[in-house]
Amino acid sequence: MSQLLENKQDILPSEEDIYLFHEGTLYEGYKLFGAQVITDQDILGVRFTVWAPNAKHVSVVGDFNQWNGINHRMTNVHSGIWTLFIPNLVEGDIYKYEIVTPTNQTILKADPYAFFSELRPNTASVVYSLDHYEWHDQKWIRDRKKYDSYHSTMLTYECHLGSWKKKDNGEFYSYREDADQMIDYVLKHGFTHIEIMPVMEHPYDRSWGYQITGYFSVTSRYGKPEDFMYFIDQCHQKGIGVILDWVPLHFCKDAHGLGQFDGTALYEPEDPMRSERPLWGTYNFDFHKPEVVSFLISNAIFWMDKYHIDGFRIDAVSYLIYLNHDHTLPSALKNKYGGDENLEGIAFIKQLNEVVFKNYPHALMIAEEATDWPLVSYPTDKGGLGFNYKWNMGWVNDLLRYMQLDTQDRRHHHNMLTFSMYYAFSENYILPFSHDELVYGKRSLLNKMPGDYWQKFANLRLLYAYFLTHPGKKLIFMGSEFAQFDEWKDIAQLDWNLLNFESHHKFNQFFITINHFYQKMPCLWKLDHISEGFEWIDPHNNEQSIIIFIRRGKRKGDYCIVLCNFTETVYHNFRIGVPSFGKYLEVFNTDLEEFGGSGQYNAESIRVEKEPYHNQPYSMEVTVPPLGVSIFMKQTKRRRREDFIYDK
Structure with a gap:
């Protein structure tokens, strides 16, 4: 054992840390292992600790000793945990562990716990302290303790x-x-x-x-x-x-x-x-x-x-x-x-x-x-x-x-x-x-x-809108x-460079618009992981490749109706069932011309009729865009068309 370690037992791994490590419960091992820049009784240096239970010898090597480990052999302090304090090393010094194997081979290994490494193709570890940066994210850290990602x-x-x-x-x-x-x-x-x-x-x-x-x-x-x-x-x-x-x-x-x-x-x-x-x-x-x-x-x-x-x-x-x-x-x-x-x-x-x-x-x-x-x-x-x-x-x-x-x-x-x-609520899903x-x-x-080319972009807008309106978080x-x-x-x-082309630029504008629309629509994410957040209106229309469903939020009356048309056919006076009487507004449509679409949308508020349809008590007739998604919400005194995307 080196003279430093004989006299400075406080820089050795503690018995508790060693026990926890071998038990599989040392959860802050990065504070023990690796290259720790420390000062011990006014001596600045680096304590190296590594686990190599089957090694015959372990040394620390680097530029500071011409990559010769003779003078910097580590001590096996307990069950293959080797350690050594080397004074006067500083941040930026590079090193590896020189290990003599059970078969007397000498190999060089990077530090498994190193905080920094040389730029490839070089492979040495670098002595580094992570305590210099001054963080300014205190508000985020404080607020995320209250963050409820599920809702x-x-x-x-x-x-x-x-x-x-x-x-x-x-x-x-x-x-x-x-x-x-x-x-x-x-x-x-x-x-x-x-x-x-x-x-x-x-x-x-x-x-x-x-x-x-x-x-x-x-x-x-x-x-x-x-x-x-x-x-x-x-x-x-x-x-x-x-x-x-x-x-x-x-x-x-x-x-x-x-x-x-x-x-x-x-x-x-x-x-x-x-x-x-x-x-x-x-x-x-x-x-x-x-x-x-x-x-x-x-x-x-x-x-x-x-x-x-x-x-x-x-x-x-x-x-x-x-x-x-x-x-x-x-x-x-x-x-x-x-x-x-x-x-x-x-x-x-x-x-x-x-x-x-x-x-x-x-x-x-x-x-x-x-x-x-x-x-x-x-x-x-x-x-x-x-x-x-x-x-x-x-x-x-x-x-x-x-x-x-x-x-x-x-x-x-x-x-x-x-x-x-059938399984959307069996797990907390990310799409x-x-x-x-x-x-x-x-x-x-x-x-x-x-x-x-037009259909590719229309399909992609359709895909993305369905992605955003389907239950689950998004990536x-x-x-x-x-x-x-x-x-x-x-x-x-x-x-x-694709952003210089009209189709890609318009898709990018669509993408930005629908993402911000999604952000302000709690019914699209408040109940992502429970069945109360979703209701089919019509899942069975395979002949026209159309699906219609409701997404609901926590508050009563906070819901939207989503209609997805997976063909290029346009439908006028297309009847869909709705859950309540009054008027509805189309609040989003993927087929707007500004998005690169054909402009088939419902510009005016839509009157509901007292005609049951799709197992709903009421119904209304709408225009269905080709390869598109329309999203409808109940009209209220506080919910106006100009709050959404049509009036610029």
């Missing part, structure tokens, strides 16, 4: 920072530069949240951050930690929440990363059948090891603590709860009871969600989960997995398959529109038009639409707001 608008803009916009020379914009141009853009378009594809350090640009080497290290591609803090701070000051994509399932095999960390399978299972993820060429995390559970849950808490993020979209949850989901191994894996469920993965998910909500009750914990596993978005004490939201990937799959059909064929597949209402739907040859939303991928024609190209910026 509020939640319209999320999913983005990849590396390809949203690029500089003329092809370089990335920094976190600060993105903050100064993206946040106002997001606000203008009516979004409430930004979801960022993973910003944890990763070696390969085209993995989009989903194959990580530095879970605690914000990627240096776009700047320093305080620059990302600035981005989040600015979002919060302007009323935008920030969600991070997070990947607790698997990690990449790069030599400096977590794989075979101490020369043995440490973060991954020892059994190659369980450690390998052939689909992505990665290693799975071993949730059977409590130290791995401590590592991952600490990481989730870290991003909320140090970066003030508001929640996570958890990647690939289906792979976490099933051993063989999309598995390509030669034989099926089984749990100890002979089943397909990943018992340790499920236990990890429940523990993760319990810990997050105990510390951050306001958090958004969103599961990307594609199976019929029940109660994903229910609390663990009610038998659920503990998330508060789940992506409705079944709805997206069905709807996009339906929308790609020729309009004359849609009548034969009408159930693809209506089936979602995601995410990057997964717009890459790898799947085409953009616009280019999925059938028909000529859409960047570029969709101006009808990007090509699928997402991750190595290039979005096709911003």
Whole structure:
């Protein structure tokens, strides 16, 4: 043991922290492990701590010792937890751990808990303190404790920072530069949240951050930690929440990363059948090891603590709860009871969600989960997995398959529109038009639409309006707001030049208008997750490919009627049932000429007749736009046409 450690027991890991780490309940491990800049009795330096239980020796190496670990060997203080205090090191010094494996090989590893890393292709960790940034989001932090996402608008803009916009020379914009141009853009378009594809350090640009080497290290591609803090701070000051994509399932095999960390399978299972993820060429995390559970849950808490993020979209949850989901191994894996469920993965998910909500009750914990596993978005004490939201990937799959059909064929597949209402309230759903739907040859939303150029845009307006009026919170991928024609190209910026073309410009104006319309319509989001917020008027009109339904808010009389026409036929004097007598106003129409439509709308208030129809006590006749959506509300003294979109 070094002389410093012999005399300074207070800089050693505490017995309690060591116990909790090995128990799988050390939830702030980032305060213990990694490179901690500390001052001990007026000696400024860095305490390094790392878990490598099977290593013969561990040293800290870097430029400060010419990458020779002889003079900076660490001490195994307890059960493979190695530590060393090195005086006079400062922020910005680079380092790695030199590990002698059980087979006497010497390997160099980046710090699993490093707060910052060298810019790729370099791979060393960087000594860094996260305590310098002065936050100004106190009001947001205070207000979000009272935020009720279930009964509020939640319209999320999913983005990849590396390809949203690029500089003329092809370089990335920094976190600060993105903050100064993206946040106002997001606000203008009516979004409430930004979801960022993973910003944890990763070696390969085209993995989009989903194959990580530095879970605690914000990627240096776009700047320093305080620059990302600035981005989040600015979002919060302007009323935008920030969600991070997070990947607790698997990690990449790069030599400096977590794989075979101490020369043995440490973060991954020892059994190659369980450690390998052939689909992505990665290693799975071993949730059977409590130290791995401590590592991952600490990481989730870290991003909320140090970066003030508001929640996570958890990647690939289906792979976490099933051993063989999309598995390509030669034989099926089984749990100890002979089943397909990943018992340790499920236990990890429940523990993760319990810990997050105990510390951050306001958090958004969103599961990307594609199976019929029940109660994903229910609390663990009610038998659920503990998330508060789940992506409705079944709805997206069905709807996009339906929308790609020729309009004359849609009548034969009408159930693809209506089936979602059988399960829409079984979970707290988010409807995601995410990057997964717009890459790898799947085409953009616009280019999925059938028909000529006009029909493609009309179909896309129809799709988007149905998306906004269907129960569930919303997410859409960047570029969709101006009808990007090509699928997402991750190595290039979005096709911003399309905004110079009339059709794309008009679609963008439609997008902005309907998003702000959605924001001020509580009946479209107050009761997203309970059946009282939705009522069919007519789900059965497959011959005309028309559906009609009611969305309701909490207050009596707060409702709207939504009519969607999925063919290019225009109907005049089209009768629909309504629940009350009086007059109705058309408050939104996707077919307005200013949006690029044909101008088929209901300009005047519509009188209701005492003629029952569609199982409603009254009815009225309306004009139905082609490939369009009309939204009607009851006329009142306080509700005037000029409050909506027609009188400019």
